[in-house]
Amino acid sequence: MPKSIEKLVTKRVQNFIWAEKEKNPVNKELVYSPIEIGGWKVLNIEARNRAIDIIWVKSYLKFGNDCPLWAKVADAILAHYTPKSEDGVDKRCRINPILQSWKTSPPKHAKTAAANDLQCLIKTIKTFNIRQEGLAFSREQQRQMPIWYHKHADPAIRKLNRSTASECLKTKHKIFTVGQAERLAEGLNEETQ
Template sequence: MWAKRYLSLDASRPAWAYALDAIIANHTTKSAKAARPRTKINVFLQDWNANTTTRSGLPVYARNLLNTAKKHNLSLGAIKMDKNLKRKLPLWYHLGADKHLKKLNNTTISDCLREKHGVTTIASLQRALRGEGGCDAPIYGQESVRDNCTCTTCQDLRGRGCKHPRRCRQAADRLLHFILPKWNPEDATPGDGLTLTRRRKRRNQDMLETSEGDFVFDPSVTEKGELSEAFRVFVEEDTTRHPPALRPARGRVVHQGKPPVQLKTSSTVFNALRAWKSAQEQMVSAQLAQDKSATLKKR
């Protein structure tokens, strides 16, 4: 029951749970000692461990809670999460981070993203990448702007102490790409095809209110709503690392979510292609003329 109350991550979360977050964050294993204080938000939502030994100094009630959770493999074990739920997860020490993101948790530019841009969750990282709603200048290529961008957003960031707004946006882009597909809200994951229709959901709701009719079980594996609802016990490690197996889509499939590929070529290559095409047309015309001449001679 204590673990359930502690993992209530919505508005109903008790005040003591926030205090316990800070206490646990101050008693970590050696592997997490290098973590910046602001990166450690919740041990069940991130990839770092608390030190639960008797010598750690962690209060008994906190050790009992964590050891009980560990005994029953309590973890964020939703098979599949919708995009809004993925955006609520902490970015730093992300559960679905690859080895590259883990190396970027405690860099100087990551410190700037946390302290100057307020990046703590995936949602805040996306806002930083998009220019926080103000700067729409490209961050790569010849059309990208330097760190002296004159837009209101970049000026505000420099006023807060960020010396390189564009470089921070580039870093945000890299961080987002280092999140595994199961956890990345930018990846277009197919629907599970198991969700009940709206009409069926309304009938289920009517049945709960009137106790009349049939209640149809919702077989959807996609978790929605709050993070509190995504916790499971007896979770295997593979469940948290790999995306679920989904039924293949029927018929012709149009893959969405990927930007169209643009090919650029120089005028030299274009002129060479045009010359080659012209030569091919001349060869065809000459061959047709030769065939026509041979036919007339036979007559």
């Protein structure tokens, strides 16, 4: 929901509750609190919208067969819109800006719903510092991680992304995920034994 609409709805709810008085005699937290603790249980539109945004991010960060189609489209759009500082990042390697160390900057002034939604997605990720975390990721999840510009790799390794060996791996062997690199390494180990 656009901020302007959010503010308008919040204002109308307040006007309705307080019969259009200038000042509210009770603070907002109490009005939004559950009835059991003395509140009025009025819907907090802003908190509700932030929760919806976080659920969208959660859906965006699913991988493999669980990944929704819109997230794949979003990744393609985000990979297309990068700042000038990221021109050196190989376009073939731009898979997901959350899992990788390259930055994105979706169009801020585009008049499309998709551009607005992507802006909201990126803003939510930055605001709440959302990142990939877990106690133990499955081997399959680890294998689906992009290998180039890996978010958790040492920044010095980023320089290796443009080496001759890296170019061979990308072009000839089509290596873009940790799992693909692992399979290639296993094949090399079998040949040497």
